[in-house]
Amino acid sequence: MKNLNANDGGAALREVVALVEERTALRRSTIAIFDLDGTLFDNRTRTMFILREISEKFDSKCPALSAAFTRFQDLAVIDYSLDVTLRRLRVKGPAEVRLIEQEWARRFFSDEYQKYDMPLPGAKAYVDKVHRAGATVIYLTGRDVGRMLVGTTEVLRLYGFPVGVAGTMTIVKKESAQDDELFKKEVSGYIDRLGEVVAVFENEPANSNILQARFPGAASFFVETQHRPGAPRLRPGIRRIPDFLPAGRR
Ligand SMILES: [Mg+2]
Numbered sequence: 001m002k003n004l005n006a007n008d009g010g011a012a013l014r015e016v017v018a019l020v021e022e023r024t025a026l027r028r029s030t031i032a033i034f035d036l037d038g039t040l041f042d043n044r045t046r047t048m049f050i051l052r053e054i055s056e057k058f059d060s061k062c063p064a065l066s067a068a069f070t071r072f073q074d075l076a077v078i079d080y081s082l083d084v085t086l087r088r089l090r091v092k093g094p095a096e097v098r099l100i101e102q103e104w105a106r107r108f109f110s111d112e113y114q115k116y117d118m119p120l121p122g123a124k125a126y127v128d129k130v131h132r133a134g135a136t137v138i139y140l141t142g143r144d145v146g147r148m149l150v151g152t153t154e155v156l157r158l159y160g161f162p163v164g165v166a167g168t169m170t171i172v173k174k175e176s177a178q179d180d181e182l183f184k185k186e187v188s189g190y191i192d193r194l195g196e197v198v199a200v201f202e203n204e205p206a207n208s209n210i211l212q213a214r215f216p217g218a219a220s221f222f223v224e225t226q227h228r229p230g231a232p233r234l235r236p237g238i239r240r241i242p243d244f245l246p247a248g249r250r
Pocket residue numbers: 035036037038039202203204
């Protein structure tokens with residue numbers, strides 16, 4: 001976005017809304033792309049709930065996990081990688097770890113458990129603002145149709161994000177095995193034909209870089225939550241934000 005020169009995240013977020021309003025007044029189409037996991041939603045609560053459930057349901061097979069939950073566990077114990085989380089919880093037995101990994105994956109990548117995610121502070125209000133200003137909001141997520149589309153829609157509706165209505169679009173993967181970065185790269189060609197992309201929000205540095213390169217005119221925001229280990233450096237010009245709260249509300 002050429003005329004974006006604000007020096008703080010909150011102001012940059014506001015500038016996106018102002019630009020959308022400007023374009024809408026001229027009857028021009030604008031698009032804002034939002035990733036879900038780690039961008040609009042904090043997934044740590046989903047994993048915390050799932051681990052707690054596994055510790056109850058399989059208590060005799062998961063003694064170390066059950067023992068961990070005899071104490072209060074702070075959300076900070078949940079890492080991006082499940083194996084790191086389990087190490088922090090002192091779960092080490094290979095059979096126990098294997099069982100937990102299987103049961104966790106079965107739940108984590110399913111419609112039923114997405115309601116345990118929590119929106120990032122300010123996320124719902126901000127997406128709503130961009131939508132009301134006239135942009136098409138695209139939820140672009142590596143979740144897949146078969147296992148997660150219904151839960152994705154449900155949780156967006158549950159928290160009051162615009163979904164299913166005019167000016168919104170949810171794009172998920174056709175196949176779960178599809179590579180995340182390739183998926184986002186391929187889809188961005190399609191999105192480019194729909195209108196002017198004015199803003200992109202991501203929490204994975206690799207995706208952030210890909211989308212910024214694809215949409216150099218858009219304001220690119222990197223949400224500082226959790227991401228894959230070994231990620232590349234962010235390209236210059238990508239703005240870091242901790243969440244979606246307006247300045248002064250944090
Ligand atoms: Mg993400």
